Amino acid sequence: MKLIHCPKVGTRPASEFVYGGLWRPMPDPDACSDTEWCHYVFHRDGAPGVQREWWCHAPTGMWFVAERDTMKDEFLRTMTVAEAMREATDG
Known part of the structure; x- marks a missing residue:
């Protein structure tokens, strides 16, 4: 059985x-250019490798x-949205 770690409830099926x-x-959206906004909305990197993805623990709505290696379908780590945003702004 595949398990995923949720930052709120721990490891679950x-x-x-x-x-x-x-x-x-x-x-x-109020400060970026139309080109930057267009890139955000329409451009995705679908190349296999390590990606950051949204996941929801359905029973809690969390x-x-x-961070998941899409080539191996392996979860490397999970984090709250606040932690991901902090990392994105730090570097």
């Missing part, structure tokens, strides 16, 4: 989770960010 798509920090 994968059947309790819902994939929410690629995670990327959103630019400020959304979090997972």
